[in-house]
Amino acid sequence: MLFTFSAGPDFDFMTHFARHIGEKVENGLLNIPDSLGQGYIRKISFGPDFKITLHSYTLKEELVIKRKNGGTGHDLLTVFFYNNEQVLEIAFDDKPQVRFSQRDDSAIQVTSNDLSSTIRFPAHHVVHYVVVAIKPPYLKSLLALQQPKAIFDTITGQGNSFLFFESMTGETKQILKNIAAVNVNEPLGHFSMHIKVQELLYLLFHQLSARESNTHLSINSVDAERLLHIRNEVISDLSVPPILSELSQIAMMSETKLKQLFKQTFGSTIYNYFQQARMEEAAFLLKQGTHSVAEVGYELGFTNLSHFSRLFEKYYGLNPKKYSYLS
Known part of the structure; x- marks a missing residue:
């Protein structure tokens, strides 16, 4: 309908x-x-x-x-x-x-x-x-x-x-x-x-109110659609960090404009948005209880599990192993 x-x-x-x-x-x-x-x-x-x-x-x-x-x-x-x-x-x-x-x-x-x-x-x-x-x-x-x-x-x-x-x-x-x-x-x-x-x-x-106080860039429907497409690209594969030059070409915007509009719209830089989504996915998988910490880390593109644990603890206050036990 x-x-x-x-x-x-x-x-x-x-x-x-x-x-x-x-x-x-x-x-x-x-x-x-x-x-x-x-x-x-x-x-x-x-x-x-x-x-x-x-x-x-x-x-x-x-x-x-x-x-x-x-x-x-x-x-x-x-x-x-x-x-x-x-x-x-x-x-x-x-x-x-x-x-x-x-x-x-x-x-x-x-x-x-x-x-x-x-x-x-x-x-x-x-x-x-x-x-x-x-x-x-x-x-x-x-x-x-x-x-x-x-x-x-x-x-x-x-x-x-x-x-x-x-x-x-x-x-x-x-x-x-x-x-x-x-x-x-x-x-x-x-x-x-x-x-x-x-x-x-x-x-x-x-x-x-917690967002940075920056000059507002006007946005139209075309810009909005491209930003949503970029967001989708950023989180489509959480094992691969986004590359700004490639995203800029996809969005048909300059890198500067893309960075500004993305942060303005979503309240975060492209890379921080990616990392946040990455950690949320890690938390989701750990809650299921069907993946080990190592499996989750490797699935999300971390070759260094110590780095994965430190980053996860930064977001959730617990290392992945303790988080999986408490979930």
């Missing part, structure tokens, strides 16, 4: 999606008909400038959601929280390449409303994600910063095009579960939801 829409500040996803599947929205809730699957989409508005949409369903066929540039610039920003228990693909053209799964927690996306994107949800998979839509001036008033960092000026300023990815912490995952459990029909349900969504945003912007 393909659903295409143009992004705009007054666009209501749930209402238009309901028309697309021939259903009605009642009290902010759209129930998925049995013919398509099961589950729901729920929208909760906290005013004209701030709302949240919860998606929780399993569909019988693949769902492709294409968001087109609505030509409204930076009138609205969206924050997507993709639960890592699902498998989905994201792209900024028609060929989704970035997969989020149980091994990858990079599942929060902050974007201006002028970037086109495609999200592909496979059939027969549990889909659970949250979208927060908020207007920049309202967000700026919420943050209430006396001396905001450059990244906050970019997000809350006028006319900026941006795309940021952040990791999803355990605390964020817990709040998402709490949000899903809120009974909005209770007398204080709406109030509870409002508090939890603001807490969710606080955790995200606390993470973003």
Whole structure:
């Protein structure tokens, strides 16, 4: 099933999606008909400038959601929280390449409303994600910063095009579960939801505040798609360190631009991003209990197991052997 829409500040996803599947929205809730699957989409508005949409369903066929540039610039920003228990693909053209799964927690996306994107949800998979839509001036008033960092000026300023990815912490995952459990029909349900969504945003912007304060480079859909492709290249083979000159050719960008845009978007240098993914993969394999420390190290391209152990301990506070025993 393909659903295409143009992004705009007054666009209501749930209402238009309901028309697309021939259903009605009642009290902010759209129930998925049995013919398509099961589950729901729920929208909760906290005013004209701030709302949240919860998606929780399993569909019988693949769902492709294409968001087109609505030509409204930076009138609205969206924050997507993709639960890592699902498998989905994201792209900024028609060929989704970035997969989020149980091994990858990079599942929060902050974007201006002028970037086109495609999200592909496979059939027969549990889909659970949250979208927060908020207007920049309202967000700026919420943050209430006396001396905001450059990244906050970019997000809350006028006319900026941006795309940021952040990791999803355990605390964020817990709040998402709490949000899903809120009974909005209770007398204080709406109030509870409002508090939890603001807490969710606080955790995200606390993470973003840790980034270096650099001059923002404007980004478009072509740049965004190339960056996602580069990210995919970086983590496609975790036994081989990335080579910047080769990635630059693939991205059709100068090395300088690629380095700047990658760090701006993902919050890390290309090599550090690779090492982080490498260690996460090592932790994942050690948790399975089917690989020895040596097997994990060699599989990830380490010829010196002492170096592997030191690097792993730097990330996780335990050497691989102790980590595997405690997992």
